[in-house]
Amino acid sequence: xxxxxxxxxxxxxxxxxxxxxxxxxxxxxxxxxxxxxxxxxxxxxxxxxxxxxxxxxxxxxxxxxxxxxxxxxxxxxxxxxxxxxxxxxxxxxxxxxxxxxxxxxxxxxxxxxxxxxxxxxxxxxxxxxxxxxxxxxxxxxxxxxxxxxxxxxxxxxxxxxxxxxxxxxxxxxxxxxxxxxxxxxxxxxxxxxxxxxxxxxxxxxxxxxxxxxxxxxxxxxxxxxxxxxxxxxxxxxxxxxxxxxxxxxxxxxxxxxxxxxxxxxxxxxxxxxxxxxxxxxxxxxxxxxxxxxxxxxxxxxxxxxxxxxxxxxxxxxxxxxxxxxxxxxxxxxxxxxxxxxxxxxxxxxxxxxxxxxxxxxxxxxxxxxxxxxxxxxxxxxxxxxxxxxxxxxxxxxxxxxxxxxxxxxxxxxxxxxxxxxxxxxxxxxxxxxxxxxxxxxxxxxxxxxxxxxxxxxxxxxxxx
Amino acid sequence: xxxxxxxxxxxxxxxxxxxxxxxxxxxxxxxxxxxxxxxxxxxxxxxxxxxxxxxxxxxxxxxxxxxxxxxxxxxxxxxxxxxxxxxxxxxxxxxxxxxxxxxxxxxxxxxxxxxxxxxxxxxxxxxxxxxxxxxxxxxxxxxxxxxxxxxxxxxxxxxxxxxxxxxxxxxxxxxxxxxxxxxxxxxxxxxxxxxxxxxxxxxxxxxxxxxxxxxxxxxxxxxxxxxxxxxxxxxxxxxxxxxxxxxxxxxxxxxxxxxxxxxxxxxxxxxxxxxxxxxxxxxxxxxxxxxxxxxxxxxxxxxxxxxxxxxxxxxxxxxxxxxxxxxxxxxxxxxxxxxxxxxxxxxxxxxxxxxxxxxxxxxxxxxxxxxxxxxxxxxxxxxxxxxxxxxxxxxxxxxxxxxxxxxxxxxxxxxxxxxxxxxxxxxxxxxxxxxxxxxx
Numbered sequence: 001x002x003x004x005x006x007x008x009x010x011x012x013x014x015x016x017x018x019x020x021x022x023x024x025x026x027x028x029x030x031x032x033x034x035x036x037x038x039x040x041x042x043x044x045x046x047x048x049x050x051x052x053x054x055x056x057x058x059x060x061x062x063x064x065x066x067x068x069x070x071x072x073x074x075x076x077x078x079x080x081x082x083x084x085x086x087x088x089x090x091x092x093x094x095x096x097x098x099x100x101x102x103x104x105x106x107x108x109x110x111x112x113x114x115x116x117x118x119x120x121x122x123x124x125x126x127x128x129x130x131x132x133x134x135x136x137x138x139x140x141x142x143x144x145x146x147x148x149x150x151x152x153x154x155x156x157x158x159x160x161x162x163x164x165x166x167x168x169x170x171x172x173x174x175x176x177x178x179x180x181x182x183x184x185x186x187x188x189x190x191x192x193x194x195x196x197x198x199x200x201x202x203x204x205x206x207x208x209x210x211x212x213x214x215x216x217x218x219x220x221x222x223x224x225x226x227x228x229x230x231x232x233x234x235x236x237x238x239x240x241x242x243x244x245x246x247x248x249x250x251x252x253x254x255x256x257x258x259x260x261x262x263x264x265x266x267x268x269x270x271x272x273x274x275x276x277x278x279x280x281x282x283x284x285x286x287x288x289x290x291x292x293x294x295x296x297x298x299x300x301x302x303x304x305x306x307x308x309x310x311x312x313x314x315x316x317x318x319x320x321x322x323x324x325x326x327x328x329x330x331x332x333x334x335x336x337x338x339x340x341x342x343x344x345x346x347x348x349x350x351x352x353x354x355x356x357x358x359x360x361x362x363x364x365x366x367x368x369x370x371x372x373x374x375x376x377x378x379x380x381x382x383x384x385x386x387x388x389x390x391x392x393x394x395x396x397x398x399x400x401x402x403x404x405x406x407x408x409x410x411x412x413x414x415x416x417x418x419x420x421x422x423x424x425x426x427x428x429x430x431x432x433x434x435x436x437x438x439x440x441x442x443x444x445x446x447x448x449x450x451x452x453x454x455x456x457x458x459x460x461x462x463x464x
Numbered sequence: 465x466x467x468x469x470x471x472x473x474x475x476x477x478x479x480x481x482x483x484x485x486x487x488x489x490x491x492x493x494x495x496x497x498x499x500x501x502x503x504x505x506x507x508x509x510x511x512x513x514x515x516x517x518x519x520x521x522x523x524x525x526x527x528x529x530x531x532x533x534x535x536x537x538x539x540x541x542x543x544x545x546x547x548x549x550x551x552x553x554x555x556x557x558x559x560x561x562x563x564x565x566x567x568x569x570x571x572x573x574x575x576x577x578x579x580x581x582x583x584x585x586x587x588x589x590x591x592x593x594x595x596x597x598x599x600x601x602x603x604x605x606x607x608x609x610x611x612x613x614x615x616x617x618x619x620x621x622x623x624x625x626x627x628x629x630x631x632x633x634x635x636x637x638x639x640x641x642x643x644x645x646x647x648x649x650x651x652x653x654x655x656x657x658x659x660x661x662x663x664x665x666x667x668x669x670x671x672x673x674x675x676x677x678x679x680x681x682x683x684x685x686x687x688x689x690x691x692x693x694x695x696x697x698x699x700x701x702x703x704x705x706x707x708x709x710x711x712x713x714x715x716x717x718x719x720x721x722x723x724x725x726x727x728x729x730x731x732x733x734x735x736x737x738x739x740x741x742x743x744x745x746x747x748x749x750x751x752x753x754x755x756x757x758x759x760x761x762x763x764x765x766x767x768x769x770x771x772x773x774x775x776x777x778x779x780x781x782x783x784x785x786x787x788x789x790x791x792x793x794x795x796x797x798x799x800x801x802x803x804x805x806x807x808x809x810x811x812x813x814x815x816x817x818x819x820x821x822x823x824x825x826x827x828x829x830x831x832x833x834x835x836x837x838x839x840x841x842x843x844x845x846x847x848x849x850x851x852x853x854x855x856x857x858x859x860x861x862x863x864x865x866x867x868x869x870x871x872x873x874x875x876x877x878x879x880x881x882x883x884x885x886x887x888x889x890x891x892x893x894x895x896x897x898x899x900x901x902x903x904x
Contacts, residue, residue, distance in 0.1 A: 028529070034548075041551070042551050043549035043551050045525075045545070045792050046525050048526065048527045048537070049528050050529035051528055061504075062502065063501075064505040065505060065508075066507050066508075066509070067508045068509060117544065118548070183719070183835070183838050184835070184838070223865075374831055376828055384844075385829040385843070405841075405865065407863050409861055409863055411861075455902075457843075458842055459840070459842065459900060462685075
């Protein structure tokens, strides 16, 4: 979006007051989303994100600015205003910029911006129809598609320049069922770092039926009981519990300042030996994958916990300075409006050795949270809450009635210590993660796991 | 942005009518850590939102790129979106209201505050927190943000509306520690006038919130008579009344379907939609250009209106309520500036009346633990026990569960302690006769 020559000028302007590192991040992102709502195509929305962010680091200080004016003049003026935060002698001049080449892992067959809107709509309509016609109790059915084509370009004072294009596709299936004034909803949203061909890798017909069925079934579900109980958490999106309660506290942004319960614990046991946890930004076409992160580091497969022992953290350039650690390719940001920081990519608990049947049959009386909804965590205390989207009571080792309104609460370290069985059915699921550097696509994942005890909230009284 | 060029191209493309909104924001954010500036961010951002009607359907587009190609891009996107749209929303570009109650609340003094003064304030907050109590073992974050925004709306009927706002806020967050027990507390304080800044208040609120929680444990599960503080009341009220958005009601996906002019809360509850209140959230026109006005939403427990934009109002054949809101280009409905009419009793009197019960001060997970169509909720919560009419030991890691409709009907008193929240709502403490709390 700008020439190497302009970039050189802007970087050197940034460094004139003693900064030891400067970076220009440029972005042009096309978003398109289209929804079919109860048989009608809603007006599609398109937007263009466009701008640049400049960052100057000086030891443990960082200044950041962004603008939509990416002309050399606009960027020089931003660089100059940012540089005025420091008042030391210049210690660095960038002489030359060379373009970085790296291996592109994520192939795209049908680029999202080359597929006609009509083709997308036809496909969405066929899926929406399956949900709508599944049962007379379905009162609203929505199927939507979101396409993002993100072009990024980075120049930094190490003389490096790179560009990347990330194409992400996600389909949303939603059903709402109603009976006697009661409404229940259900949702599924698979996605990938891939072209339009991704949709043909999914069994969308089956997915649509599953979504419709769950909304209908929930209408007759009883309220979830409350209290402390053993909980079996299902695979795939169940991994959100690990994401919130363990993943975030392992990000350098929490570790560097010592806020996390995992600070200075590398090499120590933090979980049962059946737990191995990984953050892997290299998974082919993974929703949270990328070739290169938002500060120019190649993505990696990063083992966080191995057989219960803490192995490492997710580290970005700036927090790495405080920790004296190298980047792990984890520097991410929503857009040029955010300074990058350490974030997850595709994080998951690795497959274990138990079977799902073994785990379920080991529970006498407890909850099977087959699928979780959203949640949040306080990074300082590790306290979290998650809503279960689909949950059943387990009695005498058998999955029994569906219950609604279950919330799981507790502290991350406690739950991690209480995971005592891990199954062999690893699956990943897609989500958006919000934190300091904005909302970014991530995968969460895990096999089915058993947690010996979690506090469950619900309106159904004591579990009997 | 070349506004005239846009309208000229719109005419050529046979748009029936169209609208252009230009929104700009200049902002500054500074945060310190261990007495050093840790992060400093300046921003200058513009977004152009365009909408237009083509063949009776609305199309829209958004661009942050603003050059000679932008008007062409916007018109292209509007036309191609409108061509495939089968939306049954009634497409309207607004001709304009008769009268607008414009008031200038832009504070010129904010521009006079220097970065040195801001930095000095941040350091002072940090120092005061460090000296506040031995158990405050870490000041996590002390930061400042200021924003200066302008918003201009133009349409093909010649309507031109402009507004300019500015505000700033300080954030302080701390960790309190007692043995292995760590609790966090934070305070966000929003202002529009630099003269209102009260550093001691920020320090005290952040520190006390962390300290009070030390030693917190879950309480016994049960039904408690509960006092809910202003902040949680605002969160619950917002969650509840977002179901009164007319688009959700018309799509039958709201718990307020068929509830107009019926009782949806206890007779103690009166809620006004009050956008013209003179505070930093004052706003005189909505995102479709409709003049805003104050009106009752719930009057003595009875639902008096849904929240409408132009399209939903036309569908229901009612006067628009000026709640149109641009959400990613499309006009949705937003709920803000709600005022819960205060009662007569202060917090102490309410505590005394409760005698034995629960004082709810925080809820988490409203985005996940609440079903907006049924009103059922199950949320992580914390607070205090109420014993002998006084606040007693701290409680955390419990869940509260119930249904919003039931909760609002169970309100037995609204306090006199009205307070402006960050969400723009003005709320008081409320008392509910029973709330299911699940702990030990």
